[in-house]
Amino acid sequence: MSPVKIAYIRPLDIRHGCIDMGHGAGGRAAAQLIEELFLAAFDNEFLRQGNDGAVFAPPALPPGARLVMATDGHVVSPLFFPGGDVGCLSVHGTVNDVAMSGATPLYLTASFILEEGYPLADLKRIVDSMAQASREAGVPIITGDTKVVERGKGDGVFISTTGLGVVAPGVDIAGSNARPGDVVLLSGTIGEHGVAVLSQRESLEFETTIESDTCALHTLVAAMLQAAPGGVRVLRDPTRGGLATTLNEVARQSRAGMMLQESAIPVLPEVDAACELLGLDPLYIANEGKLIAICAPEAADAVLAAMRDHPQGRAAARIGVVTEDAHHFVQMNTRFGGRRVVDWLSGEQLPRIC
Amino acid sequence: MSPVKIAYIRPLDIRHGCIDMGHGAGGRAAAQLIEELFLAAFDNEFLRQGNDGAVFAPPALPPGARLVMATDGHVVSPLFFPGGDVGCLSVHGTVNDVAMSGATPLYLTASFILEEGYPLADLKRIVDSMAQASREAGVPIITGDTKVVERGKGDGVFISTTGLGVVAPGVDIAGSNARPGDVVLLSGTIGEHGVAVLSQRESLEFETTIESDTCALHTLVAAMLQAAPGGVRVLRDPTRGGLATTLNEVARQSRAGMMLQESAIPVLPEVDAACELLGLDPLYIANEGKLIAICAPEAADAVLAAMRDHPQGRAAARIGVVTEDAHHFVQMNTRFGGRRVVDWLSGEQLPRIC
Incomplete structure (x- = not known):
């Protein structure tokens, strides 16, 4: 996910194009998909590092603070539904899983499993929805991965997101904490x-x-x-x-x-x-x-x-x-x-x- | 993923059973799958918290240290191949992505997308291989998620893993750092x-x-x-x-x-x-x-x-x-x-x- 452009034969045809197996092979087509679709939508300093992972300064951690990680796969069907789609859902779902530890969510990662033949225009709607949800929540998507599976081996788009958050000192939230009378x-x-x-x-x-x-x-x-x-x-x-x-x-x-x-x-x-x-x-x-x-x-x-x-x-x-x-x-x-x-x-x- | 047992009608039949849609519905069948298969293999103090995320003490972070996150989806086909399987691959792949920032990997998360009808015995082999790779690497899988898709909408098992690591002060590794003469x-x-x-x-x-x-x-x-x-x-x-x-x-x-x-x-x-x-x-x-x-x-x-x-x-x-x-x-x-x-x-x- 580097900012240095390479010469593609032509820009991605988001309006009429579809995902093909080459988009998952790690070569030029994959790099183009990442740059012109994902990076364009999620753009932030971490993604622009263009490395296998995103490096960031540790958050301020006062004594007694803890970290939390949560992960969630999103396979909702259909991908678009009244009030949302798999894109915003994949942000909200993991932000909420982090928040349910009483934490402030800081960062998200996203892993996409795309089905061959899926329209790029629909993928762009999903990615844009994710980007908007991420911006609204103030939780950037700092690194990601894209894989492609053959037609009939997936179902359009699956998105697994993982979140990192900070639990403030003194906050102790857990499913095992309920007491009679609560x-x-x-x-x-x-x-x-x-x-x-x-x-x-x-x-x-x-x-x-x-x-x-x-x-x-x-x-x-x-x-x-x-x-x-x-x-x-x-x-x-x-x-x-x-x-x-x-x-x-x-x-x-x-x-x-x-x-x-x-x-x-x-x-x-x-x-x-x-x-x-x-x-x-x-x-x-x-x-x-x-x-x-x-x-x-x-x-x-x-x-x-x-x-x-x-x-x-x-x-x-x-x-x-x-x-x-x-x-x-x-x-x-x-x-x-x-x-x-x-x-x-x-x-x-x-x-x-x- | 709680240690308190609930009364299941019968234990999971790992030898002859298959994944069904109920294993992904978040109810009793899902809880049983998580406990008897995933938790049994990955067992650690973080998973035993049984909450939506895993809370942990922050690693020692000397001044100048940074954190890194990396994520990777694993859709290898076939799932078993000479020298490995999707399970150990999903651990190695993300441990390596974290390490390529010059970091020490600390924790992994895992998101499973399972296809209806997939044999539990094969899933157990994959999960056991993952657990072994995680133990050998010294990087525990601290939280996870399991989804199930209908037969013909997936391909057995997809695994997305995310890793967190620490980059020591003074380490500056990035794809943009190469210089002529290197x-x-x-x-x-x-x-x-x-x-x-x-x-x-x-x-x-x-x-x-x-x-x-x-x-x-x-x-x-x-x-x-x-x-x-x-x-x-x-x-x-x-x-x-x-x-x-x-x-x-x-x-x-x-x-x-x-x-x-x-x-x-x-x-x-x-x-x-x-x-x-x-x-x-x-x-x-x-x-x-x-x-x-x-x-x-x-x-x-x-x-x-x-x-x-x-x-x-x-x-x-x-x-x-x-x-x-x-x-x-x-x-x-x-x-x-x-x-x-x-x-x-x-x-x-x-x-x-x-």
């Missing part, structure tokens, strides 16, 4: 991402277009941590498997139970309606711009207020409490006055949702 | 990896089995840097595109030319013979366990001696010099007394070689 907060309505992808995949038309909630949550996390230092114990974004699976994971890690209030869990009416039509339960549907926070009881009000003050937490709600439970069950008081166990997602509900 | 060193024979993969792919049988040279090069790099502090200017592993393309990249980045001696470039006789048979040029064939180093003239002898003292540099050779050349041509004095331009690889010679 409060479970949710940052907003659930189910939009999964329903948006599914409706696109199945060409379903609803009266209102349901858009994915995909977004970067690290500034919301920063606001929450500032509102109640030490008061936030667990952060998790309920992606694959949805809210139900995420809370079961945390219950297991913390060896505790949970008791939720169904009526407190916000769901958009159109998502509710779509789920009813499709036989889906919003509790198990992937989200890409929501988080759950488990807080010390004395911190919950401050954290909730900070969430509601932030654009990504306007509809934040207190949805339940952590309980003592040797079985680590997540239970729910239903809207109709009953009580049920909210189990893990078993098998697949919605494949390739992220 | 010496070009090569750590050993070229062409084995590409020929090994190709022979497996095409079911070719040679008299001798040619094995991939895949290995981690970071201890070789450390020995070279110690032998001549400040004397090594460029490091690069000639993977896709081979030695010829790598040297052209460096020539372009450094705005210089190169003059190579064909007779000095070591090639195993069996690789030479296979290339002749297949109509391939070893200069363009991928290597996975070799590096080129461009050194200040006064440092070259010490660096070469250090390479030859290291198991991965026994056959190291001085293969050419950097020249002034406004066209940034890589040229070669041939075995037969002629001279030719060694151009970039154009298009594909061997697709999916790494």
Whole structure:
């Protein structure tokens, strides 16, 4: 990814061209694709180093600070869906995984696996969307890799991103930190991402277009941590498997139970309606711009207020409490006055949702 | 990836089972796959955190030290080849990309994209090979992600790995650092990896089995840097595109030319013979366990001696010099007394070689 131009026979024909096997062979065609498409979109001082890795000055690390790395592959199908595409999703997904350690994300890397024959124009839309998401989040993509597989051995574009972040001293966020009596907060309505992808995949038309909630949550996390230092114990974004699976994971890690209030869990009416039509339960549907926070009881009000003050937490709600439970069950008081166990997602509900 | 067991209906049937879409859905099946296959093989304190990212204490960073990140997708076909497989390759490839900045690699992350129907037994072989390569290199895999795509939308297993490393103060290695008069060193024979993969792919049988040279090069790099502090200017592993393309990249980045001696470039006789048979040029064939180093003239002898003292540099050779050349041509004095331009690889010679 060097700034020195080599003489290509002709510029990349982004409008009409397609990915061919030569774009993955590491020669002149690969260098051209990287320069004219990826480097042009992501342009930054690290990529311009043009080496096998990106070298950077270490971030300021006060005593007690730690680093965090997170990685995520993105194979969403279709690649474009209402409210987003695989490009911005691959930035948001990993920024959020880093943020869920209570960290400030610093840098991203990106590995592309492209299918022969994929239109360059569509790839450019994806890369531009990634670049925009990266700029909006303030987290640059500092190095990358591109591979090409034969037609029928991939599915357009797969993107694996990895993020590096810094956890400030005193921040201790982990799935194992929930304690009985803690409060479970949710940052907003659930189910939009999964329903948006599914409706696109199945060409379903609803009266209102349901858009994915995909977004970067690290500034919301920063606001929450500032509102109640030490008061936030667990952060998790309920992606694959949805809210139900995420809370079961945390219950297991913390060896505790949970008791939720169904009526407190916000769901958009159109998502509710779509789920009813499709036989889906919003509790198990992937989200890409929501988080759950488990807080010390004395911190919950401050954290909730900070969430509601932030654009990504306007509809934040207190949805339940952590309980003592040797079985680590997540239970729910239903809207109709009953009580049920909210189990893990078993098998697949919605494949390739992220 | 938590250590707290959940009750699965039955343990994963690694001997007869296959990947199904449920293994990628983020529910119970996904958790079981991660625990019984990935966590069992890679086991370390970071993975056991069981969170969305791995948190770790920052490495010791003396003033002037820098960090480096590198990422690489691995789509080699076939997945198993003489001398290696996609698993160890995915560790070596990224360890080497980090090392080519003159860095000490610290941690790896891994993102898996699995095809529905892929046998768990083969996946376990790949994961075990990865775990062994990671242990041998001393670079743990600290966090990961697993996605599943439908049959016919992937090709068994794709693995994207990302590495983090530390560059010691005073080390300044970059593709743009070569200067006229510098010496070009090569750590050993070229062409084995590409020929090994190709022979497996095409079911070719040679008299001798040619094995991939895949290995981690970071201890070789450390020995070279110690032998001549400040004397090594460029490091690069000639993977896709081979030695010829790598040297052209460096020539372009450094705005210089190169003059190579064909007779000095070591090639195993069996690789030479296979290339002749297949109509391939070893200069363009991928290597996975070799590096080129461009050194200040006064440092070259010490660096070469250090390479030859290291198991991965026994056959190291001085293969050419950097020249002034406004066209940034890589040229070669041939075995037969002629001279030719060694151009970039154009298009594909061997697709999916790494």
